[in-house]
Amino acid sequence: MSRVGEPPEVEREPASPITYGRRDQRADRRTGRRDGRKRIPSLAEITALVHSNAPSQLPTPYLEMLFSRARDMMEHERLWYVTATAAIRAEQAELESQVGGARAALEPARAALTEARTELTDADLIARHPAEELRNEAFLRARRQTERGQRIAVAEAAYQRRIAELHGLEDRFAGVAETIQNRLSIARMRALRISAYISARTATYWEGLVLAHRDGKHLAPLLPHLSPRLPDWVVPADPELADEPPSEPEPPVAEPEPAVAESPAPEPPIAGPSTADTPDGGSDDASPQEQPLPAYRW
Secondary structure: OOOOOOOHHHHOOOOOOOOOOHHHHHHHHHHHHHHHHOOOOOHHHHHHHHOOOOOOOOOOHHHHHHHHHHHHHHHHHHHHHHHHOHHHHHHHHHHHHHHHHHHHHHHHHHHHHHHHOOOOOHHHHOOOOHHHHOOOHHHHHHHHHHHHHHHHHHHHHHHHHHHHHHHHHHHHHHHHHHHHHHHHHHHHHHHHHHHHHHHHHHHHHHHHHHHHOOOHHHHHHHHHHHOOEOOOOOOOOOOOOOOOOOOOOOOOOOOOOOOOOOOOOOOOOOOOOOHHHOOOOOOOOOOHHHOOOOOOEO
16 A cells, blocks of 8 residues: 555555567568668668767667657656655655754764763762762762762763663664655666667667668668667766765775885896787777677667
């Protein structure tokens, strides 16, 4: 059951697998062959796109239609995530404010406990009213020690209450953050399934186009460079740090530097055959066809 005030979208069952039926396969392959016979796109256009600064530009209207549909489906998943977590994100903001207030209240309680633990001084042993003037120093010291113990007990109890309150709020905040992260992971997985579906349709389209195109054997190595990137919310630029809260840097610890023994000077390299003349050698500069593909592409 959903919480009170949450939209019904939060109870939506996991999406069923996206079926790539034979009808869609025939349509994609047929359209690819049609564009290939018409030489859409030309080899010059593909080469210009590969070397341009606009890798997201698509060379054919049919590909633009496919990826527009994919973007719309992924945007639907993002809107589901935003709608499903609206109430819980408001709760997270409120808990964050409460955690900040609890941490701020912890410092005065710690200061009061430190002050209560202060040892007795000679000024504390002075009689405070006429009845104490009739008592000796041992009696006054015992009374002051009892009062000090009571102050410590009260301050300790107050400090422990503050700590318990802070820990309770932090546990609730962690639970809410985990729920939000889980729903974001669900939306991302659904978006990746959409990406896999569109990639299959694109591969079928390119297969038909390359087989029918006059320059198909030259187009094939360039096609992977034309795939647009996934949205940033699906695959962040730095997945390890995307959802990790920033942590405070630890102070550096000074360590003695180990003694480094002096090593003899390196001998000059012995001249040998050039790597350019060997089967495994050659220039390090790779052609556009040999460049590694960017990660997280459709």
